[in-house]
Amino acid sequence: MITMDMLRSVALFAAFDDEHYARLAMRAAEVTLLPGEYLIYQGEAPAFFVILAGKLALTKRIGGREQPIATRTIGDYFGEVPILLGVSSPVNARATEPVRVLRLGADEFRALLADLPAFARTVCEEMLRRVSGGQRIAIAAPTSLLTLVADPWDPTAYRLRDFLARNKVLFDWQPPDVVLREDASAAVHPSISTPTPHIRFHDGTSLFTPTLRTLAERLELPTVPGAHEYDVAIVGGGPTGLSAAVYAASEGLHTLMIERVAPGGQAGTSSRIENYLGFPTGIAGEDLGSRAWDQAVRLGADIVLARDVVALTPGAACHAISLDGGDSVRARTVLLATGVDWRHLVVPNIDHFLGRGVYYGAARTEARACRGADVYLVGGGNSAGQAGTSSRIENYLGFPAGIAGEELGRRASDQAVRLGAD
Known part of the structure; x- marks a missing residue:
């Protein structure tokens, strides 16, 4: 309970009088957290927080991993920036030790700013400082986590590039001959x-x-189930699997989802999905998969x-699921x-x-490897139209893409033609 x-x-x-202290004590909530618990997740509706005891780590999911952004301790506050800008929370806030936090809703926070000019001035000055710092971070070039050394036409390298890109891991890609020249100029003597x-990691x-x-283990992506038995196990991480994971976890069921490449499945490769409820302007498939992943994990x-x-063995009470590598789990329900x-x-051939x-x-x-080349898209469905428009938008293709198919969706066809596809 928050007291005056x-x-x-x-x-x-400090600028509050007794009336405002009483009002804040009545409207604010006290939140207590144990180490490892989250106060707020990236993408949630914002609130204003003041730390009364303990320490919080602010993190953000970047490059497929949760990256530390800042630390907040006793007396620190945050949440004013997304409230005043009208956006969702840009970060996660996780307790690193036992924490007590004052939480104030967005509407009440705005009302306090209107009533107390001195309080508003203090908050807005700090907001300007944080927005300025965020701008410097935003305009800085993103840092890759690794360099993939591979021939452009190596199918194994293609699978690695696809895995990295779909899991939003930032990476550089260099052909072997370029790396050999760079190593030679740097007096490095690699084995031929x-x-x-x-x-290569940094x-x-x-x-x-x-x-x-x-590769996933080296990047600290989750590859091992956290338990031996679950209420629900879901095989596949496309939109159906992710939806099932969200619904099952939200009902309190101990849920496992197994995906062999990246969240989003085949839909994750779509440049834009426009017929999903709740996204009036459409959403990229990889963003849909990433958001659903975050939601399922949060729940x-x-x-x-x-x-x-590799194997599924039915049972009376639980079913056994065997994974490659020798691990196995049990689940009461398998989807x-x-x-x-x-x-x-x-x-x-x-x-x-x-x-x-x-x-x-x-x-x-693969768009980079095809830069300046003629590209032929075989098939006439919406996926073909999206592939052509996506490649043209990113300016990777030097010549118009040829789309060979009997029936191309009207909207995809019109957009592809506007961007130069034949």
Whole structure:
């Protein structure tokens, strides 16, 4: 419970009189957290917080991982920026030790600013400082986490690039000959027999021809279930699997979702999805998958990546799910949300060229390798139209993309033609 004596000890409220102390004590809520618990999640509706005891870590999901942004301790406050800018919370706030926090709703916070000019001046001066600092961060070039050294037409490298891009891991990509020249100019003497693809991290370590699971573990992405038994296990992390994870976790069920590549599934490769409820201007598939992932995790679901289900053994009370690598879990209910696959072309020897210039779906990660080349999109559905418009928008293709198909959705067709596709 927030008391007037408690508020008088906070320097931020020094301009308050007894009437405002009483009003704030009545309207504000006291929140207590244990280490590891979250006060607010990135993307939630904002509120104004003042730390009364303990310490909070402010974090943000960047490059597929939760990255530290700042620390807040006793007497510190935050939340004024998103409230006054009318946006959602840009960060997560997690307790690193036992914490007591004053929480004030957005409407009451605005009312206090209107009533107390001195309080408003203090808050707005701090807001300007924080917005200025945020602007410097925003305009700085994003930092890659690693460099992938690989030939553009190596199918193994294609799978690694696709995995990194779809999990929003920032990376550089260099052909082996470029890296050899750079190493030579820097007086580094690599072995000519170094296998590719290989991945160089900024700490000087490397992975040579890694599996997706090995790479995920090195990036600290979740690859191992957190428990041995669940109420619900979901196989597949596309829109159906993610929706099921959100609904099951929100009902308090111990939920596991298993995905072999990245959240969003095939829909995650779509440049824009316009027929999902709640997104009137549309949303990119990868953003939809990322948001659904955050929502499922916030509600308590476990998610593992880069794992395949290799066997499912039905049982009376629980079903056994075997994962590649030897791990297994049990679940009372198993939902198979394995999605769909692309319809493959019936062309002799085409499998030899998969990942070497032939791709199923709009492979954004390959657009750089195709810069200035003629690109042919085989198929006439909306996915083909989106692939053409996406590539043209990003200015990767030097020549118009040719779309071969009998029926192309009208809107996708019109947009593709406007951007120069044939």
